[in-house]
Amino acid sequence: MEQLAVYYELWKPMLRAGEDLSFWQEFFVYFYQAFLENNRWLQYLEGMGTTLLVTAMALVLGIALGLIVAMVRTAYDQQRPGQSSSLTRCLMWPVNFLCKVYVTIIRGTPMMVQLLIMGLVIFKSSRNFTMVGALTLGINSGAYVAEIIRGGLMSLDPGQSEAGRSLGLGYIDTMRFIVIPQAFKAILPALGNEFIILLKDTSLITVIGGKELLYAAQGIYGRTYEQMFPLIGIACMYLALVMVFSALQSRLERRLRQSDRR
Amino acid sequence: MIDVKNLSKSFGDHLVLDDISEHIYPGEKVVVIGPSGSGKSTFLRCLNLLEQPTAGTITFEGTEITDPKVKINAIRQQMGMVFQHFNLFPNMTIRKNITLAPVRTGLMKQEEADDTATALLQRVGLEEKADAYPNQLSGGQKQRIAIVRALAMKPKVMLFDEPTSALDPEMVGEVLDVMKELANEGMTMVVVTHEMGFAREVGSRVLFMDGGKIVEQNEPKTFFDHPQHPRTQLFLSKVL
Numbered sequence: 137m138e139q140l141a142v143y144y145e146l147w148k149p150m151l152r153a154g155e156d157l158s159f160w161q162e163f164f165v166y167f168y169q170a171f172l173e174n175n176r177w178l179q180y181l182e183g184m185g186t187t188l189l190v191t192a193m194a195l196v197l198g199i200a201l202g203l204i205v206a207m208v209r210t211a212y213d214q215q216r217p218g219q220s221s222s223l224t225r226c227l228m229w230p231v232n233f234l235c236k237v238y239v240t241i242i243r244g245t246p247m248m249v250q251l252l253i254m255g256l257v258i259f260k261s262s263r264n265f266t267m268v269g270a271l272t273l274g275i276n277s278g279a280y281v282a283e284i285i286r287g288g289l290m291s292l293d294p295g296q297s298e299a300g301r302s303l304g305l306g307y308i309d310t311m312r313f314i315v316i317p318q319a320f321k322a323i324l325p326a327l328g329n330e331f332i333i334l335l336k337d338t339s340l341i342t343v344i345g346g347k348e349l350l351y352a353a354q355g356i357y358g359r360t361y362e363q364m365f366p367l368i369g370i371a372c373m374y375l376a377l378v379m380v381f382s383a384l385q386s387r388l389e390r391r392l393r394q395s396d397r398r
Numbered sequence: 399m400i401d402v403k404n405l406s407k408s409f410g411d412h413l414v415l416d417d418i419s420e421h422i423y424p425g426e427k428v429v430v431i432g433p434s435g436s437g438k439s440t441f442l443r444c445l446n447l448l449e450q451p452t453a454g455t456i457t458f459e460g461t462e463i464t465d466p467k468v469k470i471n472a473i474r475q476q477m478g479m480v481f482q483h484f485n486l487f488p489n490m491t492i493r494k495n496i497t498l499a500p501v502r503t504g505l506m507k508q509e510e511a512d513d514t515a516t517a518l519l520q521r522v523g524l525e526e527k528a529d530a531y532p533n534q535l536s537g538g539q540k541q542r543i544a545i546v547r548a549l550a551m552k553p554k555v556m557l558f559d560e561p562t563s564a565l566d567p568e569m570v571g572e573v574l575d576v577m578k579e580l581a582n583e584g585m586t587m588v589v590v591t592h593e594m595g596f597a598r599e600v601g602s603r604v605l606f607m608d609g610g611k612i613v614e615q616n617e618p619k620t621f622f623d624h625p626q627h628p629r630t631q632l633f634l635s636k637v638l
Contacts, residue, residue: 196411274410293483293485295481295483295485296487298448298481298485299479299481299485299486299487299544300487300499301448301471301474301479301550302446302448302474302477302479302481303469303470303474303477303478303479303498303499303503303547303548304472304473304474304476304499304551305498305499305501305502305503306471309502313487313490313491313498313502314487316491317489318487318488318489321489394531395488395489395490395531395532395533396488396531396533
């Protein structure tokens with residue numbers, strides 16, 4: 137490590153002075169500057185931690201919101217005239233309407249604008265930018281997840297829930313044991329896609345001061361005036377994260393396909 | 399056992415059941431036949447309220463189940479149903495398919511339900527399939543499992559909605575055999591079917607439906623040998 141620092145101190149002034157260095161010497165100087173000098177890799181690591189934390193929080197919030205919205209929307213759409221009492225219908229209508237408004241607004245406005253509104257208008261006085269970012273991402277993701285889940289629930293043969301109900305199982309049990317497990321399997325690829333988008337979209341919370349991976353890179357090239365290595369560096373880190381999660385997703389899919397074997 | 403009074407059902411403007419009144423007595427094997435679109439499946443599905451009637455009442459063992467206050471899940475636990483497309487749960491093993499409802503509704507503990515499942519599977523000769531998934535079975539096997547699944551709830555009446563219509567001809571026999579055995583044990587059954595042989599052999603009464611009405615009914619021998627109504631005669635001349 138100290139050996140590297142010696143080379144860095146030796147070559148950096150030479151590079152500044154415009155002397156002829158080999159490609160690898162030049163590469164080393166920029167690399168050292170972007171990742172090793174002053175233990176900068178710690179900042180990336182911290183940023184990556186925040187990125188993962190924000191992704192996880194937004195994912196949980198998004199799935200919770202999405203599940204609720206999707207259940208309300210499908211339950212409302214599937215009710216047949218006369219089946220439920222007029223009281224439940226009266227209660228369902230505004231809730232369903234609210235869910236529709238939520239999905240429309242969130243899907244209809246840019247993520248970046250939502251972040252700025254949340255960070256600079258609604259939570260103007262909050263200093264906890266990362267949490268505000270996670271909250272916004274979660275709310276945003278919820279609208280998309282809701283539509284994904286709704287698609288999954290609707291794609292299922294109605295005979296499945298009919299069979300559950302005909303056995304005397306209640307609505308909740310039928311959903312929990314029969315409909316949701318099957319719908320989950322069907323929507324897993326789309327859900328994985330949404331998760332990947334979410335992971336990358338965490339980079340947007342930089343605009344309201346969330347201290348994640350891109351924020352770290354920006355801080356570093358703000359000092360060094362050398363953008364290429366930090367930016368390409370974090371691009372590789374995002375890529376690595378996404379590849380890890382894609383691999384996990386395919387493993388999960390394989391496991392869920394167990395019941396398909398013939 | 400099941401009393402149907404002035405039952406009507408329409409989907410939008412389309413009247414599917416037109417003022418049907420009928421009574422099903424304990425131990426009866428009622429076979430419902432008729433052309434496609436005659437409302438026979440809808441009639442059956444109204445009996446356990448999978449379809450909500452537009453008008454009329456259905457009373458099951460003294461409880462008017464069309465009353466919105468009735469706990470329909472408790473009623474459905476006593477009425478088994480078998481579907482044309484089996485509707486087994488593909489995400490569960492056969493054993494789990496059978497034991498889910500008895501355990502979740504509090505009818506049995508898991509071990510008791512497992513024993514019941516094993517015993518029922520033995521009866522239909524499929525005990526070795528307990529840990530298989532539905533997709534690994536043939537149509538006939540699936541339908542026998544579906545019957546077992548309904549029986550595990552110890553129902554008082556069994557409703558069959560065209561149980562053999564989605565099967566390869568080869569497999570119809572094995573399912574009908576199970577149903578015959580069930581009939582011999584005295585189960586009350588309502589069967590919507592196109593199997594005229596089954597209707598004649600097993601049925602204690604045949605209902606012929608057309609245009610949302612019960613056009614004619616009789617005990618099977620008279621029904622098939624001496625149909626009264628011209629519509630019945632026309633239908634039977636085509637299918638027999």
